[in-house]
Every structure is written in C-alpha cells, then in structure tokens.
Amino acid sequence: MRILFITHSFNSLTQRLFCELSALGHQVSIEFDIADAVAEEAVALFKPDLIVAPYLKRAIPESIWARHLCLIVHPGIVGDRGPSALDWAIRRQLPEWGVTVLQAEAEMDAGPVWASATFPMRPARKASLYRNEVTEAAVQAVMAAVHRFTSGNFTPARVPGAAHEPMKQADRQIDWQADDTATVLAKLNAADGFPGVADELFGQACHLFDAWPEASLSGQPGALLARRETAVCRATVDGAVWIGHVKRPGALKLPTTQAFAEAGELPESSLDGWWKAPSATWQDIAYGEAGGVGFLGFEFYNGAMSTRQCQRLTEAFRWASQRPTRVIVLRGGSDFWSNGIHLNTIEAAESPADESWANINAIDDLAEAILRCETQITVAAVGGNAGAGGCFLARACDQVWVRDGVMLNPHYKNMGNLFGSEFWTYLLPPRVGDDGARAIMRHRLPMTAAEAVKLGFYDACLPGPGFAVDVARRAAEIAAAGDLPAQLAAKKAKLEADEAVKPLANYRAAELQEMRRNFYGFDPSYHVARYHFVAKTPHSWTPRHLALHRELDWKIPA
Known part of the structure; x- marks a missing residue:
C-alpha cells in the first residue's frame, strides 16, 4: 500500500x-x-x-x-x-x-x-x-x-x-518540604524530555530534568547538598535526588553545573574511581567486572557526549584496558548508546566553532583508544538508540551486538551537511562496500538493528528481552575461549597491516579537514542546523528524503 x-x-x-x-x-x-x-x-x-x-x-x-x-x-x-x-x-x-x-x-x-x-x-x-x-x-x-x-x-x-485535561505545571509542582523521594521522582519522570518541572535553583527560575535517586546524602528538605560532574543533589523529606539538567528562561537545556555557575560553590561528592557505585546514587560512568569481562557503562543524557564526557570516558577506557580482563564491553546508557557530540553544550559555548572542534577531537581520541586496544577484545553492546558519531564509535569495537528494536541513524548530513569523523571512512567501507557506504551516508534514513546486521555494518542482533544477560554470556564465552591469544594477535596484525597501507592518523586528518570546513568555513549550514535543532524550532517543511511524494519525478506506480 x-x-x-x-x-x-x-x-x-x-x-x-x-x-x-x-x-x-x-x-x-x-x-x-x-x-x-x-x-x-x-x-x-x-x-x-x-x-x-x-x-x-x-x-x-x-x-x-x-x-x-x-x-x-x-x-x-x-x-x-x-x-x-x-x-x-x-x-x-x-x-x-x-x-x-x-x-x-x-x-x-x-x-x-x-x-x-x-x-x-x-x-x-x-x-x-x-x-x-x-x-x-x-x-x-x-x-x-x-x-x-x-x-x-x-x-x-x-x-x-473519559477525557483528561492537559497536565499543567501546577499538577507537576514539587513540594520539597513534604514530598518524599518517590513522589519527587514520579513528578520529574512524568515531565522528563518535555516540558520539565518548573522550579527554582539558587533562587532562580528554571525547569528541572534528568533526575536520579540518592540514598546516602540527606539534609534539610529542599536544600542543595552537593555537586558531581554535571549534576547537583537536592534533599527530599526522606533522602535526596540528583538533578542532571535544567532549562533556564530563554536558554537551552544544559547540564545543571554548566547552567548555574553557583553550583561550583557546593561541596563535591566524588566517587572512588570508576568502580560501580551503589544503585541508589547517580554515576554517569561506571565499571564492573565478572568472569574475566569488564563492563563499562556511560549514562549520558540523551546520548550526547560533551568534550569533558568524552575525555573522562577515554580515561576510563584506558584504565579499564589495564585491568586483568580479557574482554571489555562498552554498555552505553539505558536509553541511548551514543548520539555523538553534544550539540547543546556546543551551542552554549562562547565559540561554538571552537567547542565543536574540541568535542570532535575528544570523541576521536576515544574512538582511537578503542581501535588501538591490544589487550582485550572490545564489544559494543548497543542496547539503546544510537546516531551519527555514536554509531561509528560503536563500530570502533571488535564486535558490535545490538538489541532488536534499537533505532540507528548512522549518518551526519542531517546536521547541516556535516562530513563526520570517528574514523567512519576507515570503519564503514570494509563492512558494507564503497557503494553501501555512500548509500548509508547519503540517504539519511534510519536503520533497524536487523538491517544493520544484514548489511554487515554490525555483527549480531540480539532479542530485546534478556539482552544484558545474553551480552554477559557471550562476552564470558569469548573471555574463556582457548584461542583468545590468537584472536588478540590477529587483531593486532590486522591493524598493523591496515596502517601499513594507510595510517589511522591519515584517516583522522582527512575527516577532520572536512569537519574544519564545516565548523570554520564560509558555509554556515552546520551552525544554522545546530541552532534550529537545539532550539527545537518548528519545522517549516518536510525534508525531501522523507517526503517521497514531493520528489519531482515521483508518480504513483502502475
């Protein structure tokens, strides 16, 4: 039909x-x-x-x-x-x-x-x-x-x-002097994404998003207790919650500690290294081990990865690669694996071009660290949606296992004709061929997990129920395999052979030369597209790659 x-x-x-x-x-x-x-x-x-x-x-x-x-x-x-x-x-x-x-x-x-x-x-x-x-x-x-x-x-x-009324901010309002943690989280969860909960921080109006429970810290209900990376901790009547993102009037949705300079005056509640913290606190990068496998999770809001988040994740990965494990599984977050560079923090920067450049280099550093890992087999367990550079960051791993139902958008051009980096010119063509790579990058259409595996872009599509358990089992089997030393040797030999033909540094330099034109060149398309994306500007037209009926040569099939 x-x-x-x-x-x-x-x-x-x-x-x-x-x-x-x-x-x-x-x-x-x-x-x-x-x-x-x-x-x-x-x-x-x-x-x-x-x-x-x-x-x-x-x-x-x-x-x-x-x-x-x-x-x-x-x-x-x-x-x-x-x-x-x-x-x-x-x-x-x-x-x-x-x-x-x-x-x-x-x-x-x-x-x-x-x-x-x-x-x-x-x-x-x-x-x-x-x-x-x-x-x-x-x-x-x-x-x-x-x-x-x-x-x-x-x-x-x-x-x-029966019809119900639209939920208003009065229905969402938090009473910090009376609401327990469960109630606060329910109100914030019901508004997350859009429109957020109208409130105040540091005596200034804002909308709150991205809440996580905290069981150890406590204080006077409503009081701000601590900061950690992008979030601040606020007391409830029976505990506390972390607020990761806010939107101030007339501004973009941003990490709380970036939106409010006053957050820097709060005491820092740091965690011991990358080891997984108790589940009743918030930790954006967490690590654990089981059966010779290291599991590295990164819970970044909406899958966006800022310069600092990329740098911290690179540091965590390099630390994990020094552990006595045989496999490293990069888990991503619960809803997103990665969507690439952080457009909101870029837009809010003093120089969006400079911050774009810093961000793409930081995510390239992470991709290169994964590509050059010689001590473990690396696996991207893509249990949440991924887009743009996030799709190719996953492909930097030796294996990519994706949950059935995940949506992938492995292209960049929708963001003002960005060329893209993350070593995609090295990673994509050998998987899908030159024609396949051109089709993926030009068509700008979403891809299902099953389609990604069918094309050869990713390696396995695993059922949604039990995805995490299946990933752990498969990773443990690799870790226990008798030929693991041979697999690592073959992996090292392949990279050396590839580098003899064309070094990774050359792929990266060529991609970044194109990206530099996107960021600093005469064509402002990327900056215009980014602004409209983060500002959520209403659509003025439907992109032609979606509106088949508006193609000049389209006609109803006979």
Missing part, C-alpha cells in the same frame, strides 16, 4: 514504524504536520491508501479524515482520551498502561478502535517509557491495525471513554 505518515516530527517511534512498514513492502511517505493546507497537499500528491499519525500535537483536519481513513497512535489505554496521557499514568504510578490505534474523527481520541496493546509500567522517565514500552506496543498495535485494514473484513468498535 501507499501509507502516508502525518507527524509532528520524525521521532524514534515514527522512525521505527517507518522501518517496520517499509520492510513489509509498503511505500511510506512522510509529511510533517505544519499546516492544514500542507497536509492536504501531501494527500493530494501521494493519494495514500491509508494515513497514519504516529505523533501529533494537534488534530488532523476534517478535510482529510472525512475522506481518508486516518489511524491515530495514542499513547494511552483503550478509553483514555486527551493529551498528557503518559504523563498522567506516570504521575499516578499506574501499574499498567498501553497504546491505542483509533480512527480520526471530530472528537479527539474518541474514534473507533482498530487495535491496542498494553505493557507493565516501570518507574522510569516518560522519554524512556516512550522509546521502549510505548514504541513496542505501538508497533504491535499499528501492525495489527494495518493487517485488519488490508484484510477488509474488520469493523472497528466504538469504546466509551
């Missing part, structure tokens, strides 16, 4: 549905929901058999839903209506939630139900639940709805429901 997506943005859920439906042979085109007239034009051009709305912030106009079947993906259980559905479910700490696919009509979220799926709730951030449980349930429900539509013998049922 021809399926048109009308969506607010090409977010992770929309990307996943795009890939899943395309894999089934459907022709999927995308139009951003900019204005009624734009959507109407897209429908007229594409003449879709079906319209799907994976992510909307306003209603589809009657001029469209009255003439075409439009399926709305609502992040709520059957009968739930209105915005802030997932926010309310988290705030009320409900045990189960779901996704409903319903037909667009005049009343919001009140149309006939085509499919639904439910999932158990976990105490997590809204963005994390959305990228994982909500996305999996949405895929299940949309696939069922599309199948029912194509079968032609399904009649959707109307279900009575």
